[in-house]
Amino acid sequence: MDLLKSLKLDDKGLVPAVVQDAKDGTVLMVAYMNPESLRRTLRQKKSVFWSRSRKSFWLKGESSGNVQRVKEIRIDCDGDCLLIKVEQIGGAACHTGHRSCFYRKAGPGGRLKVTGKPLFDPNKVYRH
Amino acid sequence: MDLLKSLKLDDKGLVPAVVQDAKDGTVLMVAYMNPESLRRTLRQKKSVFWSRSRKSFWLKGESSGNVQRVKEIRIDCDGDCLLIKVEQIGGAACHTGHRSCFYRKAGPGGRLKVTGKPLFDPNKVYRH
Numbered sequence: 001m002d003l004l005k006s007l008k009l010d011d012k013g014l015v016p017a018v019v020q021d022a023k024d025g026t027v028l029m030v031a032y033m034n035p036e037s038l039r040r041t042l043r044q045k046k047s048v049f050w051s052r053s054r055k056s057f058w059l060k061g062e063s064s065g066n067v068q069r070v071k072e073i074r075i076d077c078d079g080d081c082l083l084i085k086v087e088q089i090g091g092a093a094c095h096t097g098h099r100s101c102f103y104r105k106a107g108p109g110g111r112l113k114v115t116g117k118p119l120f121d122p123n124k125v126y127r128h
Numbered sequence: 129m130d131l132l133k134s135l136k137l138d139d140k141g142l143v144p145a146v147v148q149d150a151k152d153g154t155v156l157m158v159a160y161m162n163p164e165s166l167r168r169t170l171r172q173k174k175s176v177f178w179s180r181s182r183k184s185f186w187l188k189g190e191s192s193g194n195v196q197r198v199k200e201i202r203i204d205c206d207g208d209c210l211l212i213k214v215e216q217i218g219g220a221a222c223h224t225g226h227r228s229c230f231y232r233k234a235g236p237g238g239r240l241k242v243t244g245k246p247l248f249d250p251n252k253v254y255r256h
Contacts, residue, residue: 001240016144031208049228074232077229081230103202106203110132110170
């Protein structure tokens with residue numbers, strides 16, 4: 001079976017892609033791919049997503065330089081989700097400067113607590 | 129901030145939830161939650177998803193006994209994705225008997241290869 005042929009796209013033509021640090025297993029982020037962004041990811045060996053807000057391809061790290069070097073790609077049993085294991089250049093995957101987008105943890109009663117410190121200042125990395 | 133109030137639901141009223149082994153960081157599966165399934169998850173301390181195919185709540189492990197004991201819940205920067213760290217009872221999260229639903233890995237050229245062996249025989253665990 002072929003990766004691209006196994007994809008089961010949602011009604012918007014996308015699948016979620018879980019991005020995980022290839023070394024320590026930290027889940028860094030979840031973004032979306034369509035077949036062409038997956039093809040580009042395979043070709044460039046860097047994560048290329050489909051930005052649902054901008055409606056365009058999104059080479060992760062294009063503006064910040066913090067690209068994701070792809071080490072492994074997996075697909076789930078249903079074919080409707082991808083798992084991308086990467087080396088995150090710059091250490092942080094989140095636009096807030098946090099290593100992982102999942103930097104908020106639910107405490108008792110569901111109250112959220114920020115864990116860890118940002119690794120960079122987003123105002124310096126993203127020049128507007 | 130509150131976990132439930134921070135949820136940004138998609139047009140079907142859902143968010144994807146990445147389920148990760150709390151001990152070794154293996155990504156076990158991705159499923160979907162709505163606010164009520166998240167409330168049940170918080171209350172029961174076991175993963176409760178929304179089954180998109182059956183259109184009903186789905187206590188993971190209800191038929192197999194292989195429930196997921198929830199150890200930690202995180203939410204991403206956008207509030208549109210959850211990360212659930214669990215202890216997977218029975219060891220396997222996938223209905224195929226594999227530990228993880230992501231048991232197929234893309235090789236060179238995108239050809240998929242099954243990694244690992246099933247931990248149980250689905251025909252014995254799911255009685256029809």
